[in-house]
Amino acid sequence: MKLDFLxxxxxxxxxxGSSTGLHHMTFDExxxxxxxxxxxxxxxxxxxxxxxxxxxxxxAQEAFKVWRTIPAPxxxxxxxxxxxxxxxxxxxxxxxxxxxxxxxxxxxxGEVQEMIDICDFAVGLSRQLYGLTMxxxxxxxxxxxxxxxxxxxxxxxxxxxxxxxxxxxxMIALVCGDxxxxxxxxxxxxxxxACQNLIADVLEANDVPEGVVNLINGDYKVGEYMSTDKRxxxxxxxxxxxxxxxxxxxxxxxxxxxxxxxxxxxAIIVEPDADMNLVLTAGVFGAVGTCGQRCTSxxxxxxxxxxxxxxxxxxxxxxxxxxxxxxxxxxxHIGPLIDTDAVKMYTDAIAxxxxxxxxxxxxxxxxxxSGYESGCYVSPSIAEVAANAEVAQxxxxxxxxxxxxxxxxxxxxxxxxxxxxxxxxxxITNSMRSAxxxxxxxxxxxxxxxxxxxxxxxxxxxxxxxxxxxxxGRESGSDSWKAYMRRQTNTINYGKEVPLxxxxxxxxx
Ligand code: NAD
Numbered sequence: 369m370k371l372d373f374l375x376x377x378x379x380x381x382x383x384x385g386s387s388t389g390l391h392h393m394t395f396d397e398x399x400x401x402x403x404x405x406x407x408x409x410x411x412x413x414x415x416x417x418x419x420x421x422x423x424x425x426x427x428a429q430e431a432f433k434v435w436r437t438i439p440a441p442x443x444x445x446x447x448x449x450x451x452x453x454x455x456x457x458x459x460x461x462x463x464x465x466x467x468x469x470x471x472x473x474x475x476x477x478g479e480v481q482e483m484i485d486i487c488d489f490a491v492g493l494s495r496q497l498y499g500l501t502m503x504x505x506x507x508x509x510x511x512x513x514x515x516x517x518x519x520x521x522x523x524x525x526x527x528x529x530x531x532x533x534x535x536x537x538x539m540i541a542l543v544c545g546d547x548x549x550x551x552x553x554x555x556x557x558x559x560x561x562a563c564q565n566l567i568a569d570v571l572e573a574n575d576v577p578e579g580v581v582n583l584i585n586g587d588y589k590v591g592e593y594m595s596t597d598k599r600x601x602x603x604x605x606x607x608x609x610x611x612x613x614x615x616x617x618x619x620x621x622x623x624x625x626x627x628x629x630x631x632x633x634x635a636i637i638v639e640p641d642a643d644m645n646l647v648l649t650a651g652v653f654g655a656v657g658t659c660g661q662r663c664t665s666x667x668x669x670x671x672x673x674x675x676x677x678x679x680x681x682x683x684x685x686x687x688x689x690x691x692x693x694x695x696x697x698x699x700x701h702i703g704p705l706i707d708t709d710a711v712k713m714y715t716d717a718i719a720x721x722x723x724x725x726x727x728x729x730x731x732x733x734x735x736x737x738s739g740y741e742s743g744c745y746v747s748p749s750i751a752e753v754a755a756n757a758e759v760a761q762x763x764x765x766x767x768x769x770x771x772x773x774x775x776x777x778x779x780x781x782x783x784x785x786x787x788x789x790x791x792x793x794x795x796i797t798n799s800m801r802s803a804x805x806x807x808x809x810x811x812x813x814x815x816x817x818x819x820x821x822x823x824x825x826x827x828x829x830x831x832x833x834x835x836x837x838x839x840x841g842r843e844s845g846s847d848s849w850k851a852y853m854r855r856q857t858n859t860i861n862y863g864k865e866v867p868l869x870x871x872x873x874x875x876x877x
Contacts, residue, residue, distance in 0.1 A: 369403070369405070369406055369408060369467065369696075371410065371467075373459070373460035373463040373464060373467075374410075374411070374460075374464070374558075376457060376460040377457065377460050377461060377464060377562040377565060377566065378561075378562070378565035378566075379411060379464075379558060379561060379562060379565070393414065393420055394414075395414030395415060395416075395417070395420075396415075396417060397414070397415040397417075397586075398412040398413065398414055398415060399412065399413050399414075399415050399554055399557050399585060399586065399587075400412050401413065401468060401555075401556070401557055401558050403467050403468060403470070403742070404469075404470040404703075404704040404705065404706055404707060404742050404744040405466075405467055405470055405694055405695060405696065405703065405704060405742065406694075406741065406742055407741055407742035407743070407744075410467070410468060410558055411558055413557040413558060413560075413561055413585050414585060415585055415586040415587075415590070416584040416585055416586050416590050416593075418593065420584075421584055421590065421593045424549065424579070424582050424584060425520065425549070425597065425599050425600070427578060427579035427582070428520050428547045428549055428579045428580075428582055429519075429520065429579075429599060430577070430579060431547050431577045431578065431579030431580045432517075432519050432520065432546070432547045432579075432580075434577045435517075435545060435546075435547055435576070435577065435580050436516075436517050436545040438545075440494045440495070440497055440543055440544075440545065441494050441495050443494055443542055443543050443545065444490065444491040444492075444493070444494025444495065444543050445491075445494075445574075446542070446570060446571065446574050446576060447487050447490045447491055447494070447539050447542055447543055448487065448488075448491045449570045449573070449574065450487055450539070450566070450567050450570045451483075451484050451487030451488060451491070453566050453567070453569065453570055454480055454483050454484050454487065454566065455484055457480075457566055458477060458480045458481070458484070459477070461476075461480045461531065461559075461562055461563075461566070462476035462477035462479070462480045463476060463696065464476075464558060464559060464562055465479050465480070465530055465531055465556075465559055466695050466696055466703075467696065468530065468556050468558050468559055469527060469528065469530050469555075469556050469559070469706065470659065470695055470703045470704040470705065470706060470744065471528075471658045471659075471661075471695055471703060472658075472695040472696075472698075472700070472701075472702075472703055473695060473696045473698065474698065475657070475658060475695075476695075479529060479530075479531055479532045480531065480532075482532040482535070482536075482828055483531060483532055483535040483539075485828045486532075486535050486536050486539045486540070486828050486844065487535070487539050489539075489540075489828055489829065489844075489845060490539040490540050490542070490543045491543070493540065493543055493849055494543040497515050497543075497544065497849065497853070499512060499513040499514045499515055499855075500512065500513055501513075504859065505869060506861075506867045506868075506869060507863060507865075507867065508861065508862050508863030508865075509859055509860065509861050509862070509863070509867075510859070510860045510862065511857070511858065511859045511860075512857075512858055513855055513856060513857045513858065514855075514856050514858060515544070515850065515853040515854070515855055515856070516545070516853060516854050516856055517544050517545030517546045517852070517853055517854075518544075518546055518601045518602050518625075518852060518853060518854055519546060519547070519599075519600075519601050519602075520546070520547055520548070520549055520599060520600045520601065520602075521537065521538075521541040521546045521547070521548050521549070521600075521601075521602045521603075521604060521852060522548075522549050522550075522551070522594035522595075522597075522600040522602065522603040522604065523537045523538060523548060523549070523550040523551070523603075523604050523605075524551050524591045524594065524595075524603065524604070524605040524606065524607065524611075524615065525550070525551070525552050525553060525606050525607070526553055526606045526607040526608075526663075527553035527555035527556045527706050528658065528661045528662060528663070528706070528765075529606075530552060530553060530556035530559035530560070531559050531562075531563055533606045533629070533843075534550050534552065534560070534563060535563070536828070536832070536843045536844045537604045537627075537843060537852075538550065538581065540843075540844070540848065540849050540852055541852045542580070542581070543849075544849055544852045544853050545853075546602075546852055546853075547579060547580045547581070547582070548580075548581055548582065549582040549583075549584060549594065549600070550564075550581075550582065550583050550584070551583075551584050551585065551586065551590050551591050551594065552583070552585065553607075554585070554586060554587045555706055555707065557585050560583055560585060561583065561585075563583075564581065564583040567581050568581075588611070591605070591611075591615070592618070595614075595615045595618040595619050595626075596618055596622070598622050598624070600624065601624055601625060602624065602625045602626070602627065602851070602852065603615060603619050603624065603625075603626045603627070604626070604627040604629075604841070604843070604851075605626060605627070605628055605629070606629040606630075606663075607629075607630065608630060608631055608763075609630045609631045609763075609788075609789070609837045609838075609839075611630070612628040612629075612630040612837075612839050615628070616628055616839070625851075626841075627839075627841035627842075627843065627851050628838075628839025628840060628841045629663070629832075629833055629834075629838070629839055629841050629843060630663075630789075630834075630837060630838050630839040631663060631763040631765075631789055631791070631837065631838065632663045632664055632665070632667075632763060632789050632790075632791030632792055632823075632834060632838055633667050633668070633760075633761070633762070633763050633787040633788070633789040633791070634654070634664055634665065634666055634667055634668070634789075634791055634792040634793060634794075634814075634823035634824075635666070635667065635668035635669070635670050635783070635784045635787075635793055635794075635823070636650060636651055636654065636666055636668075636669050636670070636793075636794045636795070636796060636822060636823060637670045637774075637777075637780045637781070637784060637793075637794070637795040637796070637797075637806065638651075638669060638670065638671040638672060638675065638679060638796050639672055639777070639795065639796060639797035639798075639799060639802050640672045640674045640675055641797055641798045641799055642675070642796040642797055642798070643796065643798065643820070644678075644679075644682065646796050646820055646821075647679060647682075647796050648682055648683070648686055649822075650666075650794065650796065650820075650821055650822030650823075650824075651666060651669055651683065651769075651822065652683065652686050652687070652690075653822060653824060654666030654822035654823050654824040655667075655669075655748065655750075655767055655769040656687075656690060656701065656702055656748045656767045656769075657702075657824055659702050659703055659704065659705055659746070659748075659766065659767055660748065660764075660765065660766045660767030660768065661705065661706065661710075661765055661766070662824055662825070663791060663792075663838075664791060664792040664816070664823050664824045664825060664826065665767075665823070665824055666769065666794075666822055666823045666824060667760070667763065667764070667768070667769065667770060668760060668769070668770045668771075668772060668783075668784075669683075669769060669770070669771050669772070670755070670772050670773075670774055670780050670783050670784055671771060671772070671773055671774070672773070672774060672775070672780070673773045673774065673775050676771075676773045679771075680729065680752075680771060683729075683750060683769075683771075684729055684730055684750065687730045687748060687750060690702060690747070690748060692735060692745055692746075692747055693739050693740075693745070694739060702748065702767070703745075704742060704744035704745045704746075705744045705745075705746060705766060706744070707744060708743050708744060710744070710765060710766060711734055711743065711744060711746055711766075713764060713765065713766060714746055714764060714766035714767075714768060715733070715734065715746075717759065717762075717764040717766070717768055718731065718732075718733075718749055718751070718768065720759045721751045721753060721757075721759050721768075724757065724758060724759055725753075725754070725757070726751050726752060726753035726754075726757060726759065726770075727751065727752050728749060728750070728751050729750040729751065729752055729771070730748070730749055730750040731749055732746055732747035732748050732749040732767065732768075733746065733747060734746055735747060746766065746767070748767030748768070748769070749767065749768045749769070750768075750769045750770075750771060751768065751769070751770050751771070752770075752771050752772075753770045753771070753772060754772070755772045755773075755774070755783045755786075756783075756786070757770070760772070760787070761787055761788065763789060777802055777805060777806070781805070781806065781810075781811055781812065784812060785812065785813045788836055788837040789834065789836055789837050789838050790813050790814045790815060790834045790835030790836035790837070790838050791814055791815055791816060791823075791833075791834030791835075791838040792814055792815070792816040792817075792818070792823035792824070792826075792834065793806075793812040793814040793816065793817050793818070793823060794817070794818040794819070794820075794821060794822055794823045795812075795817075795818075795819055795820075796819075796820055797819070797820070803819045803820075806819070807819070813835060813836070814834055814835060814838075815831075815832075815833045815834035815835055815838065815842070816830075816832070816834065826844075827845070828844045828845050829844075829845040829846070830844070830845050830846055831843070831844060831845055831846035831847070831848045832844040832845070832848075
């Protein structure tokens with residue numbers, strides 16, 4: 369694999385360092401990054417020590433004092449320029465995402481496009497950080513609320529969206545007047561350094577003080593520096609429910625705020641009148657796209673009994689046509705899993721299906737031989753399980769799809785909701801009644817509920833996130849920006865009396 373795209377992203381040295389604004393750091397420990405595509409070593413990144421972390425946080429605190437005074441639309445202008453920079457480097461960053469994480473090049477480009485889109489959104493938002501005004505019950509009083517930045521926003525991100533999730537958080541936080549410290553996944557650290565290198569140029573060209581955008585690298589211990597640190601008022605953490613449980617509790621213990629984006633267990637309900645083309649495209653892409661490594665990947669298809677066999681047959685045929693291999697080759701549908709640990713979780717889940725009464729309709733396994741030397745390639749599976757099967761209560765972060773049957777929509781909605789997670793959900797139907805029932809308060813309990821599209825993927829304009837063990841956080845569009853700011857209610861008396869609210873009397877003489 370030719371790695372010439374690395375140079376374009378400023379990644380030419382063997383030790384890429386941890387670009388933080390404190391460029392000249394030396395590191396005692398290094399993290400190695402290798403590609404699941406071909407197993408090749410890509411580079412090493414410095415792991416941030418506790419002392420380095422403290423220096424970065426001090427710098428960020430100083431930078432916040434300046435950044436919060438810069439008018440929001442001017443902050444938006446810096447973000448606009450970063451969007452331009454990303455447009456220039458879309459191909460090379462898309463390639464790095466694909467090569468370091470293993471998703472298809474098209475999806476790598478899509479991820480960079482999402483970054484560009486959120487920059488555009490944040491630029492508009494920088495002129496729309498609106499607060500409400502309200503009528504005071506007291507005469508000659510004015511009341512309104514305004515939004516102020518919080519300070520340092522810590523971002524912990526997962527491997528599967530190695531660049532987009534950071535920018536969802538960072539671009540919004542930056543226009544809000546916060547400064548950001550990002551810890552990318554230790555499985556995709558070069559993506560982090562590349563994003564930081566690209567934004568460093570823009571910050572420098574605009575005389576933005578050092579410390580506004582920071583990168584730290586390392587494993588969960590470096591994440592813990594932030595979750596335990598009172599100087600970080602908001603920690604936005606994306607990853608497994610296991611991680612979110614720990615980070616959420618740690619941040620709550622010190623009365624900080626957390627924004628949690630955790631695992632999903634997403635289902636599509638297939639009604640008897642469903643358009644079969646929609647079912648196949650939404651179902652198959654949802655289950656195997658990104659090799660089943662999206663938080664919104666389709667894990668369960670809940671199919672009406674009257675069409676169950678028909679859907680099953682079509683799916684099995686569709687799976688026969690899937691091409692698995694190098695994700696940078698556009699003729700392949702599916703690339704590798706992130707690493708051999710993920711492969712083991714996949715094969716363990718298949719074994720659990722078989723030992724607990726489920727049956728495999730398509731039994732994928734680990735692929736070996738030419739092109740599969742990294743040991744990370746698997747072929748996707750379909751299993752038939754009971755609606756309440758224990759194995760289907762968990763998120764297996766791999767292409768394993770469970771089929772279940774139902775006989776009426778109330779039952780299907782119960783099955784769909786009866787899991788600990790609550791991220792994404794969908795129904796395929798032509799019935800307005802079924803669609804509306806699914807979307808009603810008595811319908812899907814997820815943060816995302818779709819009609820006639822799948823569970824996978826989302827647009828940046830909507831608030832993104834889920835309920836229950838998915839963590840309850842919302843990122844990206846709509847009014848998600850409010851999570852990155854503190855609300856202040858202001859009352860101004862322009863009269864000569866001090867009337868008390870609720871008509872309370874307090875006379876001094
Ligand atoms: P992970 O939980 O293993 O790691 C995510 C990040 O958390 C990494 O940066 C890791 O170093 C850090 N981390 C782990 N333990 C920590 C701790 N105790 N304290 C502080 N930081 C800690 O997840 P992963 O394997 O990288 O990603 C896959 C998971 O992420 C899946 O469950 C997927 O559904 C979820 N995910 C959710 C969303 C969403 O928006 N809901 C988006 C992407 C991924």
